[in-house]
Amino acid sequence: xxxxxxxxxGVGGQGILSIAATIGYAAVQSGLYLKQAEVHGMSQRGGxxxxxxxxxEKEIASDLIPEGKADMIISVEPMESLRYLPFLNPEGWLxxxxxxxxxxxxxxxxxxxxxxxxxxxxHVILDAETIAKDLGSAKVAxxxxxxxxxxxxxxxxxxxxxxxxxxFGKKGEDLVNININALKAGWKITNDKIKxxx
Amino acid sequence: MQKQLLLGDEAIAQGGxxxxxxxxxxxxxxxxxxxxxxxxxxxxxxxxxxxANWAANEKTAAEASLGMSYAGKRTMVCMKHVGLNVAxxxxxxxxxxxxxxxxxxxxxxxxSMHSSQNEQDxxxxxxxxxxxxxxxxxxQEAYDMVHYGFELSEKFEIPVMMRLTTRLAHSRAGVERKKxxxxxxxxxxxxxxxxxxxxxxxxxxxxxxxxxQNAFSDESQNSSYNSYTDGKDKxxxxxxxxxxxxxxxxxxxxxxxxxxxxxxxxxxxxxxFIDKIYEECDEILVLEDGYPIVEExxxxxxxxxxxxxGRLDGYIPRDGELNPNIVGEALxxxxxxxxxxPSIVAKRPPSLCKGCPHIDSFLGxxxxxxxxxxxxxxxxxxxxxxxxxxxxxxxxxxxDMGASVTMAKGAADAGMHxxxxxxxxxxxxxxxxxxxxDAVNDxxxxxxxxxxxxxxxxxxxxxxxxxxxxxxxxKGVGVEEEHIRVLKPLKKHHEENTAAFKxxxxxxxxxxxxxxxxxxxxxxxRMRQKFKDKKK
Numbered sequence: 001x002x003x004x005x006x007x008x009x010g011v012g013g014q015g016i017l018s019i020a021a022t023i024g025y026a027a028v029q030s031g032l033y034l035k036q037a038e039v040h041g042m043s044q045r046g047g048x049x050x051x052x053x054x055x056x057e058k059e060i061a062s063d064l065i066p067e068g069k070a071d072m073i074i075s076v077e078p079m080e081s082l083r084y085l086p087f088l089n090p091e092g093w094l095x096x097x098x099x100x101x102x103x104x105x106x107x108x109x110x111x112x113x114x115x116x117x118x119x120x121x122x123h124v125i126l127d128a129e130t131i132a133k134d135l136g137s138a139k140v141a142x143x144x145x146x147x148x149x150x151x152x153x154x155x156x157x158x159x160x161x162x163x164x165x166x167x168f169g170k171k172g173e174d175l176v177n178i179n180i181n182a183l184k185a186g187w188k189i190t191n192d193k194i195k196x197x198x
Numbered sequence: 199m200q201k202q203l204l205l206g207d208e209a210i211a212q213g214g215x216x217x218x219x220x221x222x223x224x225x226x227x228x229x230x231x232x233x234x235x236x237x238x239x240x241x242x243x244x245x246x247x248x249x250a251n252w253a254a255n256e257k258t259a260a261e262a263s264l265g266m267s268y269a270g271k272r273t274m275v276c277m278k279h280v281g282l283n284v285a286x287x288x289x290x291x292x293x294x295x296x297x298x299x300x301x302x303x304x305x306x307x308x309x310s311m312h313s314s315q316n317e318q319d320x321x322x323x324x325x326x327x328x329x330x331x332x333x334x335x336x337x338q339e340a341y342d343m344v345h346y347g348f349e350l351s352e353k354f355e356i357p358v359m360m361r362l363t364t365r366l367a368h369s370r371a372g373v374e375r376k377k378x379x380x381x382x383x384x385x386x387x388x389x390x391x392x393x394x395x396x397x398x399x400x401x402x403x404x405x406x407x408x409x410x411q412n413a414f415s416d417e418s419q420n421s422s423y424n425s426y427t428d429g430k431d432k433x434x435x436x437x438x439x440x441x442x443x444x445x446x447x448x449x450x451x452x453x454x455x456x457x458x459x460x461x462x463x464x465x466x467x468x469x470x471f472i473d474k475i476y477e478e479c480d481e482i483l484v485l486e487d488g489y490p491i492v493e494e495x496x497x498x499x500x501x502x503x504x505x506x507x508g509r510l511d512g513y514i515p516r517d518g519e520l521n522p523n524i525v526g527e528a529l530x531x532x533x534x535x536x537x538x539x540p541s542i543v544a545k546r547p548p549s550l551c552k553g554c555p556h557i558d559s560f561l562g563x564x565x566x567x568x569x570x571x572x573x574x575x576x577x578x579x580x581x582x583x584x585x586x587x588x589x590x591x592x593x594x595x596x597x598d599m600g601a602s603v604t605m606a607k608g609a610a611d612a613g614m615h616x617x618x619x620x621x622x623x624x625x626x627x628x629x630x631x632x633x634x635x636d637a638v639n640d641x642x643x644x645x646x647x648x649x650x651x652x653x654x655x656x657x658x659x660x661x662x663x664x665x666x667x668x669x670x671x672x673k674g675v676g677v678e679e680e681h682i683r684v685l686k687p688l689k690k691h692h693e694e695n696t697a698a699f700k701x702x703x704x705x706x707x708x709x710x711x712x713x714x715x716x717x718x719x720x721x722x723x724r725m726r727q728k729f730k731d732k733k734k
Contacts, residue, residue, distance in 0.1 A: 011546065024203060028372070034203065037369040041228030041313030042656060045581065047548035052369075062448035063369035063441075066522040068534035079544070085537040092536075103549060105588075108542040116540040 001032075001154030003056035005065040007084045009075035011101045012044040016076055018167075019146045020051050025163035026155050027055040037063045046103050048080055074149045076142055077101045078113045078125070085120070094123040095149045095190070097141065099130075124148050124190050131185050140182035147186025151194065157187065201372030206362055209337040209373045210276075210304055211236035213344030214248075218379040220271035220299070221249035223259035225628065226657035227278030228313035229367035230306035234276055235658070246381070252654075254663045255599070255628040256281035260288040260303070267301040267357070268393060270385030272348050276304040279318050284599065284629070286323070292357050293327040294403045295393045299382050300348030301357040306367045309488050309519035313364075313656075315579070315596065317517065319488035324359040324465060328407055330414050331359045331465040332423065333440035337371040339423065339463060345376060350417065354410060363487050365519060366441050415466045423463030426471045431456040435479030437472070438462065439492060442485035445525040467492065476504065483528060484508035487520045549584055555715035556582045556649055558687035558695070560592040563620070563647065566699035574614055578602040578630070580622035581655040581717075593620055600629025603646055607633065610642045616703040619646045624654040627664045631671060637708050638676040645702050646710045648672075649687075651717040659720040672710045681709035688715065 006023070010016040020036055027034050037052040052065045067086050072093040075081030081096035088094065096117060100110055117125050126148055128141035135144075143164075150157060164179045204212060211233045214222060224234040237243045237250040249266075253259035256277040263275035277285060282305050289303060305323075308314040324331035332347055334340040343360060351358045391399055418424060436455070438446045439462040447453060458479060460471045476482060476496070481504055484493040493508035507513040513528045514520070527533065550557050560582075567574070577583060577593035578601060585592040595605055602619035603626075610617035621630050626648050637644050650668050654660040664671055672682050683702060685695045695713075702709040 012548065013551075024370070028203065033372065035369060035371045036203075037365060038205070039312070040232070040368050040658075042548050045548040045551060045584065045656075046546075048546040060371075061444045061453075062522045063365050063371075063444065064521050066448060066526065066534055068536040070536075079542075080546075082540050082543050085539055086535045088536045090536065104544055104546055106544045108544060112542050116542060120537075 001057070003054070003058070004072070004153055005070045006053040006055075007065065007070045007073045007087050008051040008053055009073060009080040009084055010049055010077050011080060011103065012047050012049045014076045014101065015142055016049060016051055019074060019076075019142050020053050021167060022143075022146060022160060022163045023053060023055070023153065025166055026159040029162060030155055030159055032057060033060050035060045035063050048083060050084060072149060072152050074145060076128070076145055078110075078117060079108065082113070082116055088120075092122065093149075093152050094120045095145060095152070096123070096125050097128045097145055098125050099127060124193055126186065126189050128186070132182055135178055135181050135185060137178055140179055143179045143182035144186040147183035148190045150183065150187050151190045157183075201374050203370050204337055204341070204373045205232055205368055205370050206334070206337050206340045206366035207232035207306070207368070208236045209341040210344055210360070210362075211240070212373070212375065213341040214274050215240060215243050215246065216376055216378045217345040217348050218272050218381045219248060219274055219348070220381045221251070221263065221266045222274045222276065223251045223253050223263045224276040225253050225256045225259055225281060226654050226660045227281050228657055229308055229364040230276045230278045230281070230304065231657045231660070232367070233304060235660075252660050252663065256285040257288060260285040260292070263301060264288055264292050264295070264297075264357075267297045267299045268387060269299065271299040271382050272301075273299060274302045274304055274344075277306075278314065279305055279307040279320050280314060280316065280598065281305070282320055282323055289323065290327045291395060293329045294395060294400060294407055296355040296403065296406075297351050297357045298355065298385070298387045298392075300351035302344065302347045302351065303357060303359045305359060305361050307361060307363045307488055309363055315598070317488070319491060320359065320361045321465065321491050322489065324361065325491070327359075328411060329356055329359055330354070330417065331361055333361050333463055333465070334366060335440050335443040335461070335463060336366070337369070337373050340366065341373045341375070343423065343463075345379070346423075354413065354417075356407075356410065361440070363441060363519065365487070411466070415469055418464045418466050419468040419470050421464045421468070424468040424471060425461045426474060427455070427459045427461070429455055429457040429459065432458065432479045433481065435475035435482050436460070437475065437482060437484045437492060439486040441487050442520055442525065445520055445522045446485060448522040449526045449529055449531055462492070467495070472496070481505040481507065483513065485514070485520065485525055485528070547587060549587065550581065551718050553718040554581070555651055555687040555713065555717070556585060557590075558689060558692065559647065559649055559713040560585045560590045562687070562692060562695040562699050563618070564590065564592055565696045566703055567618075570616060570703070574609070574616060575618045575620055576602040576606040576609065577620040578622065578625045580625050582620060582622055582649050585620070599625055600633055603630045603633035603644070604636065606644045606646070607637045607640070607642045610644045611640070615643045615706065617644050618703070619644060621646065621648055622655070623648060623650040623652065623664065623668055624662045626668065627662070627671075631675060634672065634677070634708070634710075635675050641707060643706050644708055645705070646708070648710060648712045650712050650714045653717045653720045655717045655719065659717060659723065668712055672712070677708050677710050681705060681707065683709070683711045685711060685713045686715055687713045
């Protein structure tokens with residue numbers, strides 16, 4: 001891998017920074033440079049939030065990803081994944097949760113959101129909540145989504161397992177395992193999709 | 199030593215811990231909050247006995263920091279840009295007293311107003327006070343500059359400003375640490391009159407500050423944070439300040455810029471570099487995140503020299519933060535924007551949390567106000583400012599910390615009744631108490647609603663400085679006891695709370711309603727911690 005520029009998207013309080021921390025740890029352990037711009041303050045109160053995460057073999061200049069240069073958008077909310085399309089490069093991937101987070105009165109028709117996502121030729125849309133619940137905890141939905149993004153990140157799957165062990169290790173083996181299973185479940189969905197496209 | 203991943207704010211905090219800082223003072227404010235939070239949470243800081251303090255406001259913080267400097271110790275005071283307005287008095291005057299122990303004012307500006315009422319540029323304040331200003335371009339520089347800043351401050355016996363913007367404050371990157379420096383010994387100033395700004399002494403001190411300006415310029419010229427990089431193409435020369443330097447480089451993936459570039463990380467401007475780039479290049483482009491201060495200085499009033507491009511001639515938008523695309527377009531590169539945002543994507547503004555006590559307070563107040571009509575609620579800075587948005591539409595002003603109380607008083611003096619102030623507990627202790635005293639002294643017809651959620655909510659739940667003392671403060675200021683009402687804002691109390699609002703709105707005189715219930719965020723955090731502790 002040369003560089004990966006990633007937009008993480010969601011709603012304040014959904015915990016996109018846990019995805020960022022996991023990728024960040026995996027990247028730094030792989031000897032890569034990293035810059036990660038976060039949103040703090042007012043927007044964290046249920047507003048739209050995003051994080052620009054950049055990893056690279058070479059030193060990184062800007063904390064912000066230029067428009068049209070992101071290699072992927074990873075979103076924990078479907079409408080939010082669309083808000084950052086101006087950043088996505090034409091070959092980039094959009095990986096998003098399908099479960100909407102509705103805290104505004106004028107949220108669009110869910111079906112129309114899905115249609116817009118499907119217009120992006122490189123997309124993975126998955127119901128991370130349901131998958132996470134089947135694994136035993138709705139809380140690991142974010143890790144299902146991260147798992148679905150791993151095939152595009154250019155880092156070994158093992159690096160992410162190490163990251164999970166480092167971040168959740170203190171909280172017990174059960175939590176580590178369920179997070180790793182969540183990563184695997186997401187990873188499989190993307191791999192199946194790639195295979196089916198040939 | 200392995201690099202540590204740190205936010206710009208955290209890099210400054212770690213810089214302080216490693217550079218022999220003895221105390222840090224601040225009032226929380228986005229994007230500066232994480233500096234002091236980091237020091238407060240740091241084990242190392244605790245072991246070193248570093249005093250980490252949340253102050254009642256930025257002015258008290260700055261003055262305490264100046265006191266620590268007086269006693270010979272290295273110290274830092276941190277605030278957001280509008281916090282410097284509050285601390286402007288000590289800031290400007292401390293440039294005249296000078297420092298004893300190294301003192302840094304860290305000020306985090308918020309261009310694009312991500313979490314602020316304006317996007318004022320603190321470099322103007324630095325120039326106004328005539329102190330050296332440091333502006334890091336990345337996290338490593340933010341760390342290193344704290345060491346240098348303390349040395350600079352002690353060398354010239356002058357407080358130093360370090361200015362950063364939101365993007366650096368809240369962006370993470372690897373930082374390499376330096377060998378830790380010991381703290382200073384306690385040592386009062388050699389000249390015991392140095393800090394007495396009586397006119398006769400102040401005049402001497404001010405002359406000294408003026409005389410030092412050339413030395414500050416020379417220091418800047420020789421600083422490693424300012425540089426001149428030559429380029430073959432002299433049709434354009436670029437001056438890039440702070441973070442703008444990164445956006446410039448982002449546009450040249452091979453890192454070869456054809457034009458001469460002056461990188462600015464320290465002010466006053468390095469005069470030799472500015473002179474050289476102006477002499478050698480046909481035109482100049484100024485890149486700066488914030489107001490066009492450097493651009494204006496170079497242009498002057500008459501603007502009769504070479505063409506200077508930037509925010510003033512539309513090469514770069516006049517407002518808002520910079521980004522790599524804005525800089526790219528100013529350099530003539532094509533737009534790289536991807537697909538447009540589909541029209542179905544709705545705005546998602548921030549909102550009060552589910553279960554937030556402010557919701558119940560606003561619903562009660564709104565109902566009590568129905569007979570009087572809208573347009574009489576003066577509010578303030580905090581989570582409750584979100585009461586301006588639907589479905590509440592509950593407030594009519596938000597100007598500066600504490601302004602709710604005093605504006606309600608002014609409107610009441612103009613004949614408005616009822617005239618209501620809505621202010622949080624932390625904002626009340628920051629700057630609301632003096633306004634309440636004014637209202638009491640003048641017997642103004644105001645109702646002050648203090649939304650007491652026991653914390654400074656918007657910035658992440660720092661302690662409220664007068665926890666459990668708000669009622670007594672109001673009594674002490676002179677509000678009549680029968681017109682200090684304490685409510686618990688809960689749905690089940692809606693009717694009795696609304697009745698209390700109605701009674702106090704009808705009262706002619708000063709009344710205070712304290713709506714007391716813990717912030718739902720800090721409550722949840724506390725409960726999670728309790729659960730964890732039980733498990734152990």
